[in-house]
Amino acid sequence: MxxxxxxxxxxxxxxxxxxxxxxxxxxxxxxxxxxxxxxxxxxxxxxxxxxxxxxxxxxxxxxxxxxxxxxxxxxxxxxxxxxxxxxxxxxxxxxxxxxxxxxxxxxxxxxxxxxxxxxxxxxxxxxxxxxxxxxxxxxxxxxxxxxxxxxxxxxxxxxxxxxxxxxxxxxxxxxxxxxxxxxxxxNSTQSQSQSQTPIPVQTQTQGEQPQQQQQQxxxxxxxxxxxxxxxxxxxxxxxxxxxxxxxxxxxxxxxxxxLYIIEAASSSVPLEQWIVESDLSTLMATGLGALYSQLSRKLVIDHPANELPAILAFSDYQHPKSNYEIISSCAFEFRSHLDTFLSHLLFWQDVLNHCRSVEVKSTLLEHFQVIFLQQILYPSLLESSDIDGGSSVAVLTYLRRILESVDHPDIINLILHYLLALPDIVASIPSDSRDAVSAARKRKSMDLATIMASKGEATADPLLFNLVDLILACLRSHSDQTVFVTLQLVSVILKRHHRYAVTTLLYTESLLGESTYRTSGAHQQEVEYFMSLAETIGGQDNFDEIYDNVLKDTLSRLENHPCSIKLVTPKTSTNNHKLPAIPDTLPGAPRDVRSHTLHPDDPLLNIALDRLQTFFLNPVETNLSLTEAIFDLAVCGFMHLEGWFLRHPHNYTYNEDDDTPPLPEPPLDPDSPEYAEYQKIQSMQECHRRPKWIPSTLPRLLAILQTLCEEVSAYRETIPRFDGLLQQRREAFQIADSASTPVPTRPKHPTSQPSGSITTPALERTAVQDSRNSSRERLSGLEGLAQRIFSELGTPSRSGSPRGRKDTNRSVSDRSTPVPLVSRDHGGGASIYDTPMRPPPFGARSFSPSSASSVQGSWDPSKGDAAIATQAMAFQAIDQSILARQVGLPPPAKGLRQIEPIPFSLDKQLPARPEGVPAVAAVEGSKLGDDGQSESWAVLSEDGGNDVSSPASAVAAEEKDKTVSVSHVLTNVIVLQSFLFELASLVQIRAGLFDEVRFV
Structure with missing residues (x-):
């Protein structure tokens, strides 16, 4: 080629x-x-x-x-x-x-x-x-x-x-x-140096040598x-x-x-020893501390104006002030720093999950405690205060997010064991590594102690001031935001890490046997009591469906509680009565939670009940977290409710002349099977008897709930159109919950229309939490949300006409109803939207029973649509003026009669009380003056003042000068009714799930 x-x-x-x-x-x-x-x-x-x-x-x-x-x-x-x-x-x-x-x-x-x-x-x-x-x-x-x-x-x-x-x-x-x-x-370098290094010549003086050796x-x-x-x-x-x-x-x-390299250390002893002696644990701990230090020292919890939840938009919620020093929780920079910190914390958890070496894991956890917990996290808790612009809010929020994000038992044990000052238990940690790796870990621990000691800084001791002291102090704070975030932290500990709270955060007593369980008759009586309280609030809705949803939600929360798994998990074998222990590798972690009850004098419980007494004056966020914390106190399957939540069986007394059918004559032979059967029937009949309802034996929680329902009755007597406005608020929540499209914008003032949920406070809390964590930018729609909700509230309470449809041929009763729309300016006053809305006819309005007939009778069909619109606007203005008025706590009602639990049935609407059954609160509209003469009192005041008689509790005394809008009260009333449904479902579900009701 x-x-x-x-x-x-x-x-x-x-x-x-x-x-x-x-x-x-x-x-x-x-x-x-x-x-x-x-x-x-x-x-x-x-x-x-x-x-x-x-x-x-x-x-x-x-x-x-x-x-x-x-x-x-x-x-x-x-x-x-x-x-x-x-x-x-x-x-x-x-x-x-x-x-x-x-x-x-x-x-x-x-x-x-x-x-x-x-x-x-x-x-x-x-x-x-x-x-x-x-x-x-x-x-x-x-x-x-x-x-x-x-x-x-x-x-x-x-x-x-x-x-x-x-x-x-x-x-x-x-x-x-x-x-x-x-x-x-x-290893080769060390052996080489030992064999080849010559003996040093003594050229230093006797005083210089030890000093140089120490520095070296x-x-x-x-x-x-x-x-x-x-x-x-x-x-x-x-x-x-x-x-x-x-x-x-x-x-x-x-x-x-x-993570892959750390996982490979389990198959290589040299790599395992090298990782122990490397600065992996040091870099990870210091990096976590650096990210925590980047978080703002002072924080206020806020929501974007265009993403404010309806339950806050329709209340007296005011955006807290933030500046260059006090950052808002909805700021993008803050959310970014917090997400970065939490992602690195989750990386710690992933490392421990992938690490199969006990020595490597122990080294990491030791550095986590010494460098992050002792040097950074605990000092920030110790130095926090609720009077310096939100440092307590910041550190409690960070701690809550940490406990929510992490579920590795060793990290949780380190955090709560140290912060709660639990006693240390010295125990040998099993190790499958060789002696060289164990020696390396000991050297690393000594190096860590030497470095920390060389800094010369005194480490604070949680024995003097631990997390329990901080929580109790913050719950007594005058700052609503501090109370709110503290209650959220308490709920997280109770829900996710209850075994750490049993002997530290809570004052509990151990119980043995089933004698403390309530009887079936008392159980039915107490469930009816909660429903009777909810009935006094009233309303027109499908409460049967609502309560079914509450039952499902409560069942899920009870089954998912970490302490309840041993009670709800089926026992597949007679020899398999114990589940595997919680996989903690560190000593000192609480092991098993046993049957216990909450002492009535528990500080946390009583502080929460003090806050519950001023329920209608509390911020809505505080009430949501407060009701959640009280609910979480009773979720654990090993927690007995009798004594602090429900009546104690030792206080049961019975009427001798009740309708209990008489038993047949007992058999003559006590040893016969017939006599044993007779005793069983007698015991069953005793358990089915209903104890006398004595107010003096009621736990404080039940007494406060009854007082709150009496205050609702007092508000009903003094606030015009209370029932109609409350029903409109309930319908507003229905529309807000079902709204899925972005709301239109409005350029003017935000609204202060209160809102409520017809489901459960848990869903409302989720809405508030989701809004806080959301970072999406949407159109500003606080005012538009209110306008959209109330424009869709055209379906009247007494008619089924299409919403918003204008038909002059229809009768008055088939026309939709406008709902009042009120906004709150920065000064706290009320203002009416200046953008006109086409008002539907007023004849289908939802009226209170006392005012419906008079208002409807004043309408003249001959006046035409113009007159109808004029009258509708007039009624809307009246509703707005009512919602904007300021109220305080009502005075104690005179002549209150004792409430008795009555049989209930949830129907399309809660039924009226039968005749002859005493009401919860028969409130009189007058009180005795200083001279002993009767004088009238008024809750409402045009200028924001109120006349409040001396309250019964110290907490109410502190709040006697505080006033809120009627809209705010309506929102809290709906939250209270939902909370009562939750408590009734809790008692009902626990009875069947944990088998805690005695039938014999």
């Missing part, structure tokens, strides 16, 4: 063959690869400085890209793969790594990283097991990410971390690859503590550590890759 024929054979374009056919030929691919590689080396050698020679840098970039494309294409084709074999035999990766590290050009670095990634993904020639390949790639990664390298772009940085992650994935799948990337030289020892301890002497042993490990705090996929790759 002559020269031209050989040239044509090697030039596919000249011969007319396609590029695809050329790629299919392994020999041609190899020739092309060799040519590109030689051109790459030639260009590199001819260029003295790639950082300044842009033309040469671009040429080298193109050559690297061609090499990578050839390798990628070949890896997808069938064998043979000569290009990959050539790269392995000629060690092409060595000059590629040198070119990238010396170029200081991001495009060349990016192509070099892709080149190495292609070789690793080919899974041929054992690249990841090759020491030379690992050394070249490690040197490349360290040099391009080091302090003296150029700043890489986000895309290039992501490719670098992804390449490191791919290597850790290979190590996880095949631990035999680890020696190529991890080379611990500590401290320096060595610090180097060991910070891991400076081990970084060269596993550079890939430290590369991933540098990126674990990053956001996006860079941080995800880094954290996951580090």
């Amino acid at each position: 002559d020269f031209w024929q050989r040239l044509i054979a090697r030039t596919p374009l000249s011969s007319g063959s396609s590029r695809k056919d050329f790629a299919k030929d392994p020999a041609r691919r190899l020739h092309r690869f060799e040519k590109e590689y030689s051109q790459l080396l030639q260009a590199w050698r001819n260029s003295s400085n790639l950082a300044r020679d842009a033309e040469a840098a671009e040429y080298i970039e193109i050559r690297l890209q061609e090499l990578t494309n050839l390798l990628t294409d070949e890896s997808r084709r069938p064998l043979p793969h000569p290009c990959i074999a050539f790269a392995a035999a000629k060690q092409v990766y060595i000059p590629v790594a040198k070119i990238a590290t010396s170029s200081f050009n991001e495009w060349i670095i990016k192509e070099a990283v892709l080149f190495f990634a292609t070789l690793i993904e080919s899974e041929e020639e054992a690249f990841v097991e090759n020491d030379v390949f690992s050394a070249s790639l490690t040197n490349l990664l360290v040099r391009i990410t080091g302090a003296n390298s150029i700043r890489l772009g986000a895309d290039t940085e992501a490719r670098v971390v992804e390449l490191a992650f791919n290597i850790t994935t290979k190590i996880r799948l095949d631990p035999d690859i680890l020696p190529a990337w991890f080379k611990s030289q500590q 020892q401290q320096s060595d301890d610090h180097d060991k503590f910070t891991g400076r002497t081990q970084k060269q042993d596993f550079p890939l490990f430290y590369l991933l550590i540098d990126y674990i705090h990053h956001e996006g996929k860079v941080g995800d790759f880094a954290r996951t890759g580090l």
Whole structure:
């Protein structure tokens, strides 16, 4: 074959063959690869400085890209793969790594990283097991990410971390690859130094030598503590550590890759010992502390104006003030910092979940406690205050989010064991590691103690002031926000970590046996009592369906409580009565929760009940968290309700002349089966009897609930159209809950129309919480929400006409009703929207029974639609003036009669009380004056004042001068009724789920 024929054979374009056919030929691919590689080396050698020679840098970039494309294409084709074999035999990766590290050009670095990634993904020639390949790639990664390298772009940085992650994935799948990337030289260095180090000559004086040795020892301890002497042993490990705090996929790759390395430590004792002595635990603990320190020291809980929940938008809610020092919880910067901190905390949890080494886990937890808990978290709790602009709100919110986010038992044990000042229990931790690893962990602990002691800072002791003291102090605070976040923290501890609260946060008593359970007759009586209280509030709604939903929600909350799993889990075998213990590896964690009850003098309970006494004057957020905390006190299956929540069986007394049918004569033989049957029937009959309802024996909770219902009756007697406005508020909540589209905007004042939920306070709390955590920007719609809700409230309470439809041929009773729309200006006054709304006819309005007939009778059909609209606007203005008025606590009602639980049935609406049955609150509209004469009193006042008689409790005395709007009261009334439904469902579900009612 002559020269031209050989040239044509090697030039596919000249011969007319396609590029695809050329790629299919392994020999041609190899020739092309060799040519590109030689051109790459030639260009590199001819260029003295790639950082300044842009033309040469671009040429080298193109050559690297061609090499990578050839390798990628070949890896997808069938064998043979000569290009990959050539790269392995000629060690092409060595000059590629040198070119990238010396170029200081991001495009060349990016192509070099892709080149190495292609070789690793080919899974041929054992690249990841090759020491030379690992050394070249490690040197490349360290040099391009080091302090003296150029700043890489986000895309290039992501490719670098992804390449490191791919290597850790290979190590996880095949631990035999680890020696190529991890080379611990500590043991060989130590043995070498011991055998080769000569005896030092005594040239120092007697006083200088100990001092220099001490300084040298401290320096060595610090180097060991910070891991400076081990970084060269596993550079890939430290590369991933540098990126674990990053956001996006860079941080995800880094954290996951580090988890794979820690997981591989279980199969490598040298790596396990190296991780223990490295600064992994130090960097993770200090990094977590640094992220916590970035959070604002002072915080106010707020909601975006365009995302305010309906229950707050329709109350006296006012946005708290924030400034450069006090940050708002809905600020984007704050949410970003908090999310970053919580994500790193979850990374701690992932590390402990993947770590199979007890020694590594113990080292991590020790640093978590000493560096983060003792040095950062607890001092922030200790220094917090509710009078300096929200520092208590901040730290309690952070602690609540920590306890909500983390569920690893060891982290929870460390946090609550330390903050609650639980006694330490010294116990041996089982270890499956070798003695060398255990010794390394002990040395690391000593280094940690030495470093902390060298700082000379006195560590505060939780024995003097623990989390319980802080919670009780904050619950007594005059700041509504402090009380609100504290109650939220209490609920989280009770729901998720109840076993830590039994002996610390709560004053409990242990119980044995079932004698403290209530009888079936008393149980039915008490459920009826809660429903009777809810009945006094009244309303027109499908309460049967509402209560069914409450029952389902309560059942779910009871079954999901961590303490109840032993009570609700079926016992599949007679020999399997005990479930596995909670997997705590640290000593001192509470183990099993036994049957207990809450002491009536419990400080937390009584403080909560003090707040409950001023329910209608409390902020809605406080009431939502308060009702949730009281509910959570009674959720645990091992918590007995008798004594503090319900009447105690020891206080049962019975009427002798009740309607209990007489028993037959007992058998004469006490040992006969008939006599045993007689005793059983007698016991069943005794349990079915209803005890006398004596107010003096009622727990304080039941007495306060009755008082609140009496106050509702007092408000009903003094507030005009109370029932009609309350029903409109309930319907407003229905529309707000079902609204799914963005609300329209309004340019003017926000509303203060209160709202309520016809479901449960739990759903309202979820709405408030979801709004606080949401970061989406929507159209400003607080006023529009109110307008939209009330414009859809055209369905009258007494008619089924279409909403908003105007039909002059219809009768008056078939026309829809406008609902009052009130806004609150910054001064607290009421203002009417100046944007006109087409008012529907007034004849279908929802009236209170006392005013319906008189108002409807005043309408004259001959006046036409103009007169109807005028009258409707007049009624709307009246409703607005009522809702804007200020009220306080009503005076104690005179002549109140005792309430008796009555049989209830939830129907389309709560029925009226039967004749002859005493009402909960027969409130008289007068009170005795100082001279003993009767004088009238008024709750309402146009100027915000009120006449309140002296309250019965100290908490009410503190609130006697406080006033809220009628709208605010209506919202809290609906919350109270929902809370009563929750309490009734709680008692009813517990009876069947935990078998705590006695029938015999």
